[in-house]
Amino acid sequence: MAYCYLIETAGALFLVDGGMAGTGRKILNRIARIGRKPEDLVFTVITHAHADHFGGLAEVQEASGCDILCHPSHAQTVRTGGAIVSPGLNAYGKIYERIARFTLPSFKLPKLKRVRALEDGAELHDLGLDGHILFTPGHSTGDVTLVLDEGAAFVGDLVQGRRIPRITPPEFSIMAVDEPAMFASWRVLLGSGAKVLYPGHGKIMKIEEILPVFLRAAARKARIARRLVAAPAPSHG
Template identity: 35%
Template structure:
């Protein structure tokens, strides 16, 4: 007989500008991202309301090291005792407490990116933290009590990662923004071609429900339609065909 999988509960936690998700499986759970600086008490209170004391958190997974996702990471690591998992590309950013602002994908967001980059240059944006698990490829999460795996998801940033569960839910950080009714293309991405590759992987993975860092969960149909728009935009700007 196949193993009996624990029932999965997904809780969206107030983390400031971006969502923090608690993935609860039985008497353990994984936190996906860590909100803005100063949001640790709200996040810990939400985990308790979901029926988990902080020490029951088995892992803190960081989709990427931007301040609205890593802001309370050091404090949550201390409060839970859980190891921090991120891409190996993000280690330097976590150790310094600062990360570059991503590139814009349109005229307005390109301007915002340049201004933000100048303002934030050299500034500590969150308390530095030493990551415990560095991702270089896919990684199974069964040892942490979660039926799923971590996969690289470059595009928004070089070190973005995602959590794919066996119940067809995917936690994708800022690989997509579900803010507009017609598109989930993020306003910022360092590498649009990598983003196209990552989205194709998501569609091929079997995931049906996507949980972004910004906006509400959305379906694979919306992701597929947005992928077509993203490919056409990248082709117009580069003059190259993207297969």
């Protein structure tokens, strides 16, 4: 349903997102399979507080004692096990939105502890990870992207990866609270030094793959703006 990413360094582990409820066991199994202990997990970054990105973190936090890092506007949601949904932008997105609104009340979402609100641009080196945080809102009010110095970027739902390899292109998220903000966040991402994007859904992709999608969207915006400028002003009186 949604990807979580475990980042392993010589001394520690770091997690990006926690999947749907029930994913925690899988994450702990993976940690065991690579020969590490849950206590090696220093922190989990939640890219945004949608249920499919933090639902599995109660078990992970219980076993590891890890800190939870997220956007300040989503800190309360993950502390209280709240459920938030973004509006769908197209037919698919609207279907997802309806399913989410219908099913969310029946989910038991975790109430996480040790939740720390991030700052835009926050450096993570002091916490043992060579990377930083960017605020990349639009899909929701509280999206963050984790960019590692080596060029990996964990983008949550800011970018939707290819759904069918080599056929469908990457795309803007099909759900958003603020489309212009999402567009601005893509611009931030393109200028961030990110080389490879790890999305919450769809395939991992190179940054070059989203550039044509961004340029097409920019051209469309420019065309709309030109049309507005060219349109005759409404007559008064």
